[in-house]
Amino acid sequence: xxxxxxxxxxxxxxxxxxxxxxxxxxxxxxxxxxxxxxxxxxxxxxxxxxxxxxxxxxxxxxxxxxxxxxxxxxxxxxxxxxxxxxxxxxxxxxxxxxxxxxxxxxxxxxxxxxxxxxxxxxxxxxxxxxxxxxxxxxxxxxxxxxxxxxxxxxxxxxxxxxxxxxxxxxxxxxxxxxxxxxxxxxxxxxxxxxxxxxxxxxxxxxxxxxxxxxxxxxxxxxxxxxxxxxxxxxxxxxxxxxxxxxxxxxxxxxxxxxxxxxxxxxxxxxxxxxxxxxxxxxxxxxxxxxxxxxxxxxxxxxxxxxxxxxxxxxxxxxxxxxxxxxxxxxxxxxxxxxxxxxxxxxxxxxxxxxxxxxxxxxxxxxxxxxxxxxxxxxxxxxxxxxxxxxxxxxxxxxxxxxxxxxxxxxxxxxxxxxxxxxxxxxxxxxxxxxxxxxxxxxxxxxxxxxxxxxxxxxxxxxxxxxxxxxxxxxxxxxxxxxxxxxxxxxxxxxxxxxxxxxxxxxxxxxxxxxxxxxxxxxxxxxxxxxxxxxxxxxxxxxxxxxxxxxxxxxxxxxxxxxxxxxxxxxxxxxxxxxxxxxxxxxxxxxxxxxxxxxxxxxxxxxxxxxxxxxxxxxxxxxxxxxxxxxxxxxxxxxxxxxxxxxxxxxxxxxxxxxxxxxxxxxxxxxxxxxxxxxxxxxxxxxxxxxxxxxxxxxxxxxxx
Amino acid sequence: xxxxxxxxxxxxxxxxxxxxxxxxxxxxxxxxxxxxxxxxxxxxxxxxxxxxxxxxxxxxxxxxxxxxxxxxxxxxxxxxxxxxxxxxxxxxxxxxxxxxxxxxxxxxxxxxxxxxxxxxxxx
Numbered sequence: 001x002x003x004x005x006x007x008x009x010x011x012x013x014x015x016x017x018x019x020x021x022x023x024x025x026x027x028x029x030x031x032x033x034x035x036x037x038x039x040x041x042x043x044x045x046x047x048x049x050x051x052x053x054x055x056x057x058x059x060x061x062x063x064x065x066x067x068x069x070x071x072x073x074x075x076x077x078x079x080x081x082x083x084x085x086x087x088x089x090x091x092x093x094x095x096x097x098x099x100x101x102x103x104x105x106x107x108x109x110x111x112x113x114x115x116x117x118x119x120x121x122x123x124x125x126x127x128x129x130x131x132x133x134x135x136x137x138x139x140x141x142x143x144x145x146x147x148x149x150x151x152x153x154x155x156x157x158x159x160x161x162x163x164x165x166x167x168x169x170x171x172x173x174x175x176x177x178x179x180x181x182x183x184x185x186x187x188x189x190x191x192x193x194x195x196x197x198x199x200x201x202x203x204x205x206x207x208x209x210x211x212x213x214x215x216x217x218x219x220x221x222x223x224x225x226x227x228x229x230x231x232x233x234x235x236x237x238x239x240x241x242x243x244x245x246x247x248x249x250x251x252x253x254x255x256x257x258x259x260x261x262x263x264x265x266x267x268x269x270x271x272x273x274x275x276x277x278x279x280x281x282x283x284x285x286x287x288x289x290x291x292x293x294x295x296x297x298x299x300x301x302x303x304x305x306x307x308x309x310x311x312x313x314x315x316x317x318x319x320x321x322x323x324x325x326x327x328x329x330x331x332x333x334x335x336x337x338x339x340x341x342x343x344x345x346x347x348x349x350x351x352x353x354x355x356x357x358x359x360x361x362x363x364x365x366x367x368x369x370x371x372x373x374x375x376x377x378x379x380x381x382x383x384x385x386x387x388x389x390x391x392x393x394x395x396x397x398x399x400x401x402x403x404x405x406x407x408x409x410x411x412x413x414x415x416x417x418x419x420x421x422x423x424x425x426x427x428x429x430x431x432x433x434x435x436x437x438x439x440x441x442x443x444x445x446x447x448x449x450x451x452x453x454x455x456x457x458x459x460x461x462x463x464x465x466x467x468x469x470x471x472x473x474x475x476x477x478x479x480x481x482x483x484x485x486x487x488x489x490x491x492x493x494x495x496x497x498x499x500x501x502x503x504x505x506x507x508x509x510x511x512x513x514x515x516x517x518x519x520x521x522x523x524x525x526x527x528x529x530x531x532x533x534x535x536x537x538x539x540x541x542x543x544x545x546x547x548x549x550x551x552x553x554x555x556x557x558x559x560x561x562x563x564x565x566x567x568x569x570x571x572x573x574x575x576x577x578x579x580x581x582x583x584x585x586x587x588x589x590x591x592x593x594x595x596x597x598x599x600x601x602x603x604x605x606x607x608x609x610x611x612x613x614x615x616x617x618x619x620x621x622x623x624x625x626x627x628x629x630x631x632x633x634x635x636x637x638x639x640x641x642x643x644x645x646x647x648x649x650x651x652x653x654x655x656x657x658x659x660x661x662x663x664x665x666x667x668x669x670x671x672x673x674x675x676x677x678x679x680x681x682x683x684x685x686x687x688x689x690x691x692x693x694x695x696x697x698x699x700x701x702x703x704x
Numbered sequence: 705x706x707x708x709x710x711x712x713x714x715x716x717x718x719x720x721x722x723x724x725x726x727x728x729x730x731x732x733x734x735x736x737x738x739x740x741x742x743x744x745x746x747x748x749x750x751x752x753x754x755x756x757x758x759x760x761x762x763x764x765x766x767x768x769x770x771x772x773x774x775x776x777x778x779x780x781x782x783x784x785x786x787x788x789x790x791x792x793x794x795x796x797x798x799x800x801x802x803x804x805x806x807x808x809x810x811x812x813x814x815x816x817x818x819x820x821x822x823x824x825x826x827x
Binding site for chain 1: 784792794795798799802803805806807809810812813814
């Protein structure tokens, strides 16, 4: 044994034992019951509707970029909810545990969460929200939209795309199972060093964190490679760089950032795992280790990572705002340049996360100036959006509301960011909830943009819009929650409240903590409306059906040329690009949907279950490593390598869809699109990739 | 998806494989590694000269490996690799350079006795 840790170890189960199941904790027991019931409900529903084959054939083994994108978004939304519940628990603990006379419940001295459990909750909240909620939603959106915007039939590497998704799903599975088997890291989402070292965290919590983020980051790196290759190599004929939609520019910039920064994280976490597994001393406090090096490496990735999430959000805003201002985006070239510039500057600002570590004034000044430089391209973007709105015919549809609110949040988040970029201010508010309020403010920009994007592109993927009335309620409650919660948090930050407190010693902070609790209740109401919006919209989908390919009537970029919902082959005829806002140009010139005389055959890749298998095996690998069941880890690793080699010899030529079949599907879709209300299954199936149903739908639509 | 080249052996990158160049690059690498080692062990030059020779050998090795092994040229198939390589240089300079600068000032200011031999410690 290379390292020492408390507790028994058996060759078969490693560190796993029955007492690692937290059945004494009523919160977790009830969560478990809830999860089992919900899981049984889902499995029962799938079995009852006999959808297992359909699920397997059309989704789980799919290499279609739209379906993978939808699964990414779904995964992200589920994790978003999990992370949000963590937030509710933290707010509630903080409002309950104020002052020495506050009562304690469930074994806690104050409030209802003991410090160790509270630590796990904020660590899980941060890790989940950034890496397993926002990132999958954004990668999913890029997956769906980028190929459509550049007129491609799929991503450059469809198989790699599925693999990226299943690796992300495996990592998410590790985070989720840590709820009921063992515990999660209590060292913050950043992995506060040396707390993450084995001597200070001998449990499996940090190991869960390590392997989840490690596997997840491999998935994200692969996804970045795919998006870069897709944008560079797969653009439709005529689409020069300056005719590319702005969302693709941000996707390109963000993927370059992702591809170049995630490996640093992989290396940092790998060294940390060597410390924990092999007894090395890279980041230990003594024996030649350098714990500052971990912080440095973490943020070399960590800061580019926050631009990794904010850049696609900027791209989304740049698509939504012109559509609902009914005019082209102002300053396209500067917008594209700003996207690249933000990606570039992101590499020279990371040290502002540890201004107080003790580096010299020259170093702090350099990073302070570099951090403020980010404000220039971002400012260019904000002015461009403002000038797009200026004298536009502004419509306040739901996606536009989310986008406009994101602009307001960007202003407050950006200005507080400028404050934090000054080392003098940073020394004062360091480690206070002011910092927490700032980055929640910025991540809310991303969250608002994501919700706007889901509302905006939902009809493109599924063929029907999400309910506007319920959606607006969700929007207003969400906005009110943001204002109340983070307004109070900013104020508490100025009052000097440190972050990550499980017990609040000063009763004078209570009023603002109650304010934060009111804010989270508003979020809770909003989340009810978000779920209701989805449910009602799916139930009444025929009523929300969009006719024509342009769901909003004033959209501009190429994805709106494809049918709503998009057929599995995207475009029946490969589009030739004439101008920057291709769809707006075609619409204005009456060139919308023209049926050609002859349809070419379309070549597409076949589905494959190998990415799913590799995902499952990676989960087993991670689980084996967490519990130090070395046989399981080794067996999974060998199986993964075998699967990859086997796949390399699988000489799958893909499938060719005959032009005649495309013609039939297109004719059927045209019937559906002429404004006739289609029956339920035609709509959901539509053509999103539900190939089998789309073909069935064709004759039925003609009969109607 | 692309139907351009279905046979993996016909891929332009595979076509570029050239055993002779690989071996030549290997031999050059051996010489360029052995030469500085020999000079350092012999103490034949002054420190300044040695530094120059070692840096020159390293630079030559980078170019030889970049060209003969990675084939970083401006041909149609390889231009993207060359571009990626060039874009990657500023990242290395930034991350390693700024990190070294930060640690140099950090050690000086935090006065950790065992680390006082760090490059930035001048007084």
